[in-house]
Amino acid sequence: MAQMTSTITTTTSNQPLLKLDNMSLYFGGVRANHQVTFSMGEGLLYGLIGPNGAGKSTIFNVITGLYTPTSGDVFFQGESIKGRPSYELAKRGIGRTFQNIRLFKELTVLENVMTSFFHQTPGGYGSALFRTDFYSANEKIVREKSLELLELMGLIDNAEEKAQSLPYGKQRKLEMARALGLNPTLLLLDEPAAGLNPSETKELTNLIAKIQKTKKISVLLIEHDMKLVMEICEKIFVLDYGTLIAEGGAAEIQSNPRVIEAYLGVED
Amino acid sequence: MQKIKHYLNQTVVKIFLLLFVSFLISWVLSGFPFSDQALSQILFLKPFRTSGLLSPYVYSILILLGINVMLSVSLALLNGFCGLFTMGHAGFMAIGAYSSASFIMFAIPSSTPLLLKLIAAVLIGGSMSAIVGFVIGYSSLRLAGDYLGMVTLGFGEIIRIAILNIDAVGGARGMIDIPQFTNLFSVMFVSALIVLIVKRIRESRFGRTMFAIKENEIAAQMMGINPTKIKVQAFVFSSFMAGMAGALFAHSEGYLSTQTFTFVKSFEIIAMNVIGGLGSISGAIVGGALLTVLPEGFRVLQDFTGIDLRMIIYALTITLIMIFLPQGLMGSKNGNVKEFKWLK
Ligand SMILES: Nc1ncnc2c1ncn2[C@@H]1O[C@H](COP(=O)(O)OP(=O)(O)OP(=O)(O)O)[C@@H](O)[C@H]1O
Numbered sequence: 001m002a003q004m005t006s007t008i009t010t011t012t013s014n015q016p017l018l019k020l021d022n023m024s025l026y027f028g029g030v031r032a033n034h035q036v037t038f039s040m041g042e043g044l045l046y047g048l049i050g051p052n053g054a055g056k057s058t059i060f061n062v063i064t065g066l067y068t069p070t071s072g073d074v075f076f077q078g079e080s081i082k083g084r085p086s087y088e089l090a091k092r093g094i095g096r097t098f099q100n101i102r103l104f105k106e107l108t109v110l111e112n113v114m115t116s117f118f119h120q121t122p123g124g125y126g127s128a129l130f131r132t133d134f135y136s137a138n139e140k141i142v143r144e145k146s147l148e149l150l151e152l153m154g155l156i157d158n159a160e161e162k163a164q165s166l167p168y169g170k171q172r173k174l175e176m177a178r179a180l181g182l183n184p185t186l187l188l189l190d191e192p193a194a195g196l197n198p199s200e201t202k203e204l205t206n207l208i209a210k211i212q213k214t215k216k217i218s219v220l221l222i223e224h225d226m227k228l229v230m231e232i233c234e235k236i237f238v239l240d241y242g243t244l245i246a247e248g249g250a251a252e253i254q255s256n257p258r259v260i261e262a263y264l265g266v267e268d
Numbered sequence: 269m270q271k272i273k274h275y276l277n278q279t280v281v282k283i284f285l286l287l288f289v290s291f292l293i294s295w296v297l298s299g300f301p302f303s304d305q306a307l308s309q310i311l312f313l314k315p316f317r318t319s320g321l322l323s324p325y326v327y328s329i330l331i332l333l334g335i336n337v338m339l340s341v342s343l344a345l346l347n348g349f350c351g352l353f354t355m356g357h358a359g360f361m362a363i364g365a366y367s368s369a370s371f372i373m374f375a376i377p378s379s380t381p382l383l384l385k386l387i388a389a390v391l392i393g394g395s396m397s398a399i400v401g402f403v404i405g406y407s408s409l410r411l412a413g414d415y416l417g418m419v420t421l422g423f424g425e426i427i428r429i430a431i432l433n434i435d436a437v438g439g440a441r442g443m444i445d446i447p448q449f450t451n452l453f454s455v456m457f458v459s460a461l462i463v464l465i466v467k468r469i470r471e472s473r474f475g476r477t478m479f480a481i482k483e484n485e486i487a488a489q490m491m492g493i494n495p496t497k498i499k500v501q502a503f504v505f506s507s508f509m510a511g512m513a514g515a516l517f518a519h520s521e522g523y524l525s526t527q528t529f530t531f532v533k534s535f536e537i538i539a540m541n542v543i544g545g546l547g548s549i550s551g552a553i554v555g556g557a558l559l560t561v562l563p564e565g566f567r568v569l570q571d572f573t574g575i576d577l578r579m580i581i582y583a584l585t586i587t588l589i590m591i592f593l594p595q596g597l598m599g600s601k602n603g604n605v606k607e608f609k610w611l612k
C-alpha cells in the first residue's frame with residue numbers, strides 16, 4: 001500500500017516548485033503568452049488574474065502539458081517538463097480543474113473521483129478478472145479515500161448520482177475533489193467560483209484556503225472575483241495581453257499603475 | 269493468503285459452473301441422451317447435429333448465434349466502453365478463423381483428442397488475433413473518431429485480401445475440410461466466458477477508466493491516465509475474443525471463405541452493438557442474438573411468399589428500432605444503460 005500514500009517529494013528549499021522561464025506560447029499570430037517568467041514555492045496560495053483573453057488558461061494548459069511552449073521552458077520540482085505528456089505530469093503531482101467543466105458526465109460522482117486513483121493503484125487485469133482479495137482490498141481503499149474527498153467537498157450525499165445531474169456549483173466542486181485525488185503538490189484552479197452566487201463563492205473561498213493549508217499544497221488560482229483573490233492569495237500574478245505585468249501581495253497589486261490601467265473599464 | 273485462495277476459487281468455481289450449465293443445456297437440447305456415446309458427443313465435441321430436440325438447422329443457428337454474441341460483446345469493449353468506432357472487427361474474426369484452422373490442419377497430428385484441439389484452436393485463434401490487434405491498435409489509436417473508423421476499415425480489408433492471396437489456406441477457392449468440433453456446448457461456454465470477462469472489466473477500475481476516456485479524454489489525462497495505453501489494452505482484449513469467436517466459427521462450418529469476412533460483416537457486428545444499445549453488455553448480447561435470428565426467422569416467410577423478402581423486412585425492423593429506440597434496446601441517453609439482472 002506504500003504506493004497509495006502520497007510521497008510528497010521535498011524539494012530543496014532554494015528550488016521553486018514551479019518555474020516558468022521566459023515561456024511564450026503563440027497560436028499563429030496570437031501571442032497567448034509572451035515571455036512569461038515567474039516561480040512558485042511550496043505550500044502557498046497564488047492568484048493569477050488578468051482581463052479576458054489575457055492568457056491565463058493558456059498558462060494552465062502549458063503547465064499541464066496540453067500545449068508545448070513555443071519558446072522558453074517550464075520547470076516542475078527543478079526538472080524541465082516541456083513536452084512531457086499530460087498524464088505523466090498528473091502522476092507527478094500537478095492537478096487541475098477546467099474553466100469549462102470537464103467531468104466524466106455519465107460516471108457517478110464517486111466514480112469520477114475514483115478515476116484519479118487509477119495510476120496509484122497496484123495490480124493488473126489478472127487481479128481484476130479474478131477479483132482477487134488483493135484487488136478488492138485496493139478497490140475498497142480507493143473507495144474510502146474518494147468518499148473522504150467527497151465529504152470534504154460537501155458532495156457526500158451526491159456520491160451515487162451521475163455527475164451530469166449535479167448543479168453547476170457542485171460540478172465545480174467535484175472537479176476539485178477529483179483533482180485532489182491525485183494527491184497533488186500543485187493544484188491549478190481555473191475560475192472555480194465562476195457562476196456561483198456570493199454566498200457560494202464565500203463558502204468555496206474558505207474551502208480552498210482550508211484545503212490548501214491542511215494539505216500543504218501549492219495552489220494557483222485563476223479568478224475574476226477580485227475580492228476573492230485579494231482575500232486569500234498570498235501572492236498574485238497579473239497577466240495582460242499574454243505578458244506578466246505585475247506580481248506581489250494584494251496591496252501592492254491594487255496600487256500598481258499598470259494593473260489599474262489594464263483593468264480600466266473592465267469593472268468586475 | 270487464505271483469502272486470496274478463497275477469492276480465486278470463487279472465480280474458478282464460477283467458471284466450472286458455466287461449464288456445467290453449458291453442458292446441461294446442451295444435454296437437454298439434445299433430448300436427454302443417456303448413452304455413453306451421446307454424452308461423450310456433447311462433452312468431447314464430436315459433430316453432433318442429428319438427434320435431439322433440435323433440427324440440424326436450428327442447431328446451426330444457435331451456434332451462429334453464440335458466435336455472433338461473442339463478436340458483439342467483444343466489440344462492445346471498444347465502441348461501448350472506450351468510444352472507439354472501429355470498423356474492422358471481421359478482420360480479427362478472420363485471423364482467428366484462418367490461424368486456428370491452419371494450426372489444427374497443418375501443425376498438429378489429426379489423432380489429437382478433440383478436446384485438446386478445441387482448446388488449442390481457441391487459444392491460437394485468440395492469440396494470433398490479439399497480436400494483430402496490438403499492432404493495429406498501436407499504430408492507429410493516435411487517430412480519433414472518423415479517421416480511426418476509416419483506418420480500421422482499411423486494416424480489416426487488408427487482412428481479408430492478404431488471406432485471399434495465401435494459397436496454403438485455399439486462396440479464392442476457400443479453405444475446405446476443416447475438422448469440425450465446435451458444438452453447442454463449447455460455443456455456449458466460450459460466449460459465457462467472454463461475457464464474464466467483459467463484465468469483470470467493466471466493473472473494475474479498468475472499465476471505469478475506459479468510460480472516463482470515452483467521455484473526456486483530456487480530463488482523463490489530467491487524472492494521470494494514459495489513454496493510448498488503455499485503448500491498446502482494450503484493443504488486445506477485444507481482438508483476442510473476436511479471434512476466439514473466429515476459431516469456433518471455422519470449426520463449426522468446416523469451410524472458410526474470405527467472402528464471409530468483408531466489411532459487411534464488420535458493419536453487422538457494429539449494428540448488433542448499436543441496436544442493442546452502446547455501452548450495455550446485455551444490449552450487445554440481445555443485438556447479437558436478434559441480428560442472427562431475424563434474417564433466419566424470415567426465411568419461413570420466403571417459403572410462403574415465394575420471393576425473398578428477408579432483407580427488406582430485416583432492414584425495416586432495424587430501421588424501426590432505430591426510429592423508436594434511437595439509443596438501442598438497452599441503451600439510454602444519459603448513460604444509464606440497462607443491464608440484465610445477472611449482468612448488473
Ligand atoms: N486553442 C487555441 N487556438 C487559438 N487561439 C487560442 C487558443 N486558446 C486560446 N487562444 C487565444 O489565446 C488568448 C488567451 O486565451 P486564454 O483562454 O488563455 O485567456 P484567459 O486569460 O483564460 O481568458 P478568460 O478570462 O476569458 O478565460 C485568447 O486571445 C484566445 O483567443
Ligand SMILES: [Mg+2]
Pocket residue numbers: 056057058099
Ligand atoms: Mg480562461
